[in-house]
Structures are given as structure tokens and as C-alpha cells.
Amino acid sequence: MLRVLATRYTSALPELRRLLLDLGLVPGEEGEGWAVLDSHSGRVRLRSAERGSPQDGATVFGVEVRDPQEFARRTADDGGRAALEDSAGGPRVRITGPDGFAFTAEPASHAGRPVDADPDMTVRLEWNTPDLDGTAATLAAIGARPRPEPLLGPDLAREFTAKNGGVIAAVRAAAVSAGGLVLEYSGRRSELMPRLALAGWAAEEVTAEEAEGGSRPGGVVRVQIPTPDGRDVTILAAGPAGGAEMR
Known part of the structure; x- marks a missing residue:
């Protein structure tokens, strides 16, 4: 399994939650200072941040997988750099691209898709990089599938879909970074x-x-x-x- 999980840190969690609901996402898990909302394809996690802090408004690129150990093995077998590490939520996998950008694959809490979310809304992760080809190879290694009909042209991006929901895009940029909430x-x-x-x-x-x-x-x-x-x-x-x- 592979599903997009974009994490947005925010000092305005109630307002961001309302916006996502207005866009057709539906509530998933929630707790003190955090909430996960499901789109028809992909998920968004909101986490509280102190107003004006470096985290405030930042979006973290990430995915969910069923079995971190198996995911790490398959990614490495397909040529990706994957390392198991411990976290408060259990084992997770850190993937590092050839441009130095790294993100994590977390164990998923469930694998289903919500039937009541807006079917026209999809969560998109963007990996800004000067190395489109190297990044595309990394995304292929984690099991993302080349998109048959990409939104952007090949000079701008390489686009993939995650089997269990969401779009992952390598976007041409001068500097390496994670994109915003898209x-x-x-x-x-x-x-x-x-x-x-x-x-x-x-x-x-x-x-x-x-x-x-x-x-x-x-x-x-x-x-x-x-x-x-x-x-x-x-x-x-x-x-x-x-x-x-x-x-």
C-alpha cells in the first residue's frame, strides 16, 4: 500500500480544518492539537504550531504504507535509499533522494478510501528539485506509478499516483524543498x-x-x-x- 499524507503545521488549525471540510474532505482521526482529514484520494494531517514560528504554515511531504519493513526492503530492491527508524508511532522508513531531500513513510492506520469525500478533490505532494530524473527514479522505487495524463508538461514536472490515494510530483526548481499544501x-x-x-x-x-x-x-x-x-x-x-x- 502507498498513500499520500501531507502534514501541515499551523497556528490556525480550526480554520484550516474548516477550509478542508469546505473543499470536500471528511474528518478522519482527531486529537489534542492535531487532526487528519481524508480526501477521496490522499490525506491531510494538521498539527498545531506556535504562531510565527518557523513551523507555522509549513507542509511536510510524507506517505503512508502498510508494512514499513517490507516497504523498506522493496524500495531498496528497486534502487531507492530507504532506512528503517523508530518513532513514537512505531517503525517508519526514511527515504532519501539523490538531491538530498528526505521524507518518511509511516504505518497507515487504515487502508480504505472514504466514500463521502468529494470525488473531484485529490491531495498532491510536490517535491521541488533541480534533478527531475533522479527524483522520478526515487518515486518509482517507492512504488508510485507514472501518471498517464499529467497536469504539467515534462519540462516542468514528473507526476505519479499512489496506489491507495494521492498524486506525487517532482517539480523542477532551482532549490530542493517540499512544496506547500496542494x-x-x-x-x-x-x-x-x-x-x-x-x-x-x-x-x-x-x-x-x-x-x-x-x-x-x-x-x-x-x-x-x-x-x-x-x-x-x-x-x-x-x-x-x-x-x-x-x-
Whole structure:
């Protein structure tokens, strides 16, 4: 099993939780200072952070697996760098890419997908790197599958899907880092924007990916949603900025 788990540290956990619910995610596990929400494909974990701290608004790249020991063995057999380590939640695996970026694979609490989450919303992990090919090899080694119809062009990204939910993308960048909290929306953007406005979120269309080499007709629009912790939540949606989608 392999499933996307994006962890957002935030000083505005109730507000971020409400935003994710407004976007069609559904509650999973919750506790003091943390909450996990499920999309139709992938999960988001929110963790409290002190306002203004370096963690506040940061998103941590991560995945969930069924059996950490077996996952580590298979990843190593397929050419990836995987090391078992102990954590408060039990054994987990640290994967390191050729560019030095590292992330963890945690044991999953369940393997099912929620039936009542918005089927058009997907959680997307972004690994910013100058080494697209090396990063793509690492993602293949952990069992991610090349995406048949990527959102972005091959000069910008290499995109993969996780078997049990979510998208993982290596995105070309000058410096190595984890991307922010990103989701994909495959429904009508003409319905998404009014939906966000009605819920009180000031979303803005800021970038047509077509101008940067997007591979789909009509390009990909980047919808930015400002949040109280100072970091936007991003939604990638197909269709031309300011125009009507052809569905």
C-alpha cells in the first residue's frame, strides 16, 4: 500500500480544518492539537504550531504504507535509499533522494478510501528539485506509478499516483524543498470559485500553467487560498483562467 499524507503545521488549525471540510474532505482521526482529514484520494494531517514560528504554515511531504519493513526492503530492491527508524508511532522508513531531500513513510492506520469525500478533490505532494530524473527514479522505487495524463508538461514536472490515494510530483526548481499544501480539482472550476466565495474564502486565480508549458489543452489554473497562518493553500484545476471550461 502507498498513500499520500501531507502534514501541515499551523497556528490556525480550526480554520484550516474548516477550509478542508469546505473543499470536500471528511474528518478522519482527531486529537489534542492535531487532526487528519481524508480526501477521496490522499490525506491531510494538521498539527498545531506556535504562531510565527518557523513551523507555522509549513507542509511536510510524507506517505503512508502498510508494512514499513517490507516497504523498506522493496524500495531498496528497486534502487531507492530507504532506512528503517523508530518513532513514537512505531517503525517508519526514511527515504532519501539523490538531491538530498528526505521524507518518511509511516504505518497507515487504515487502508480504505472514504466514500463521502468529494470525488473531484485529490491531495498532491510536490517535491521541488533541480534533478527531475533522479527524483522520478526515487518515486518509482517507492512504488508510485507514472501518471498517464499529467497536469504539467515534462519540462516542468514528473507526476505519479499512489496506489491507495494521492498524486506525487517532482517539480523542477532551482532549490530542493517540499512544496506547500496542494490539492487537485477535476470538477468544474466555474463551480469551485463560487463555492469557495460562499464559504467565505478569498480564492484567487494566479497562474495559467499553459503559459509555462502545461501539457493539457486549456492549461492548468493555480487557485490560491490565503489562510490565517500566512501560507496559501493551492488548488490546481484544469481550464483557462477567467474562461469557461469545456466539459
